[in-house]
Amino acid sequence: MNYILFDGEYRDNLLPLTYTKPVADLRIGILTIREKWEKYLGFTTTTVTEDYLAGKFPMVEMEENVMINASILPNEGLVELIKAINPNEAIFKKDELIAFYAKEQEEVDFDNYERVEYHDECIQIKHSWDLFSYNGKALEADFDLITKDRVSAPIPDTVHCMNKDRIFLEEDVEIEIGVLNASKGAIYIGKHAQVMEGSMIRGPFAMGEHSVVKMGTKVYGPTTLGPKSKIGGEVNNAIFSGYCSKG
Numbered sequence: 001m002n003y004i005l006f007d008g009e010y011r012d013n014l015l016p017l018t019y020t021k022p023v024a025d026l027r028i029g030i031l032t033i034r035e036k037w038e039k040y041l042g043f044t045t046t047t048v049t050e051d052y053l054a055g056k057f058p059m060v061e062m063e064e065n066v067m068i069n070a071s072i073l074p075n076e077g078l079v080e081l082i083k084a085i086n087p088n089e090a091i092f093k094k095d096e097l098i099a100f101y102a103k104e105q106e107e108v109d110f111d112n113y114e115r116v117e118y119h120d121e122c123i124q125i126k127h128s129w130d131l132f133s134y135n136g137k138a139l140e141a142d143f144d145l146i147t148k149d150r151v152s153a154p155i156p157d158t159v160h161c162m163n164k165d166r167i168f169l170e171e172d173v174e175i176e177i178g179v180l181n182a183s184k185g186a187i188y189i190g191k192h193a194q195v196m197e198g199s200m201i202r203g204p205f206a207m208g209e210h211s212v213v214k215m216g217t218k219v220y221g222p223t224t225l226g227p228k229s230k231i232g233g234e235v236n237n238a239i240f241s242g243y244c245s246k247g
Helices: 033-041 076-083 128-133 135-147
Strands: 002-006 045-048 064-069 089-093 096-103 114-117 159-162 167-169 178-181 187-189 199-202 205-207 218-220 223-225 234-236
Touching: 002 033, 033 045, 033 076, 033 135, 076 096, 128 135, 135 167, 135 187, 135 205, 135 223
Parallel strands: 002 045, 002 064, 089 114, 159 178, 167 187, 178 199, 187 205, 199 218, 205 223, 218 234
Antiparallel strands: 064 096, 089 096
């Protein structure tokens, strides 16, 4: 099946973040919304977005497609429902459209669709502040998804850890002296990341590949540091999407 993420009605609410990217490429938790869907579905996705972004984020349409509202974060129950969707079916949560089946170049009239109700809870990003309000919950879900049936790289004895079961280091992480406190939420540190000496991190916290936490930094969760980013000083409930720096 071909899966396509569409921006939906809340795209303008998420400006200026969505001036340069589709809703699907916003980061919340550890992963972007697109990365979450692709991990759950087991397929790559493309995007329906603004015309001026379509050159960089093209849509690939096939004979059979499932269109998914990119403002909604996936979970196991929702993904199972979407994978089982049939022609002329649309999934709603109350009045909110979640996903629908579409054939190539077919005009969609939901009056002719069979309505499938989704009754469980899910996270939806309707406003920019929702990214921060739900970041901790999304981070915990991503942590469980990414680390399932895996073992963390060794954590040096010189690092003081609290609730070590909720701390996960990928390979080639550089960390020697510091504090990792996962008693309030999980801590995930990506490949080739560096946590310099004297840093104190309280979860929920996620750190992408090749990112750096500078000496003596204090981090309060929920905080996300995207790939190839660098932070110092004090950070509280922040999201750095990637390739960012904060002195």
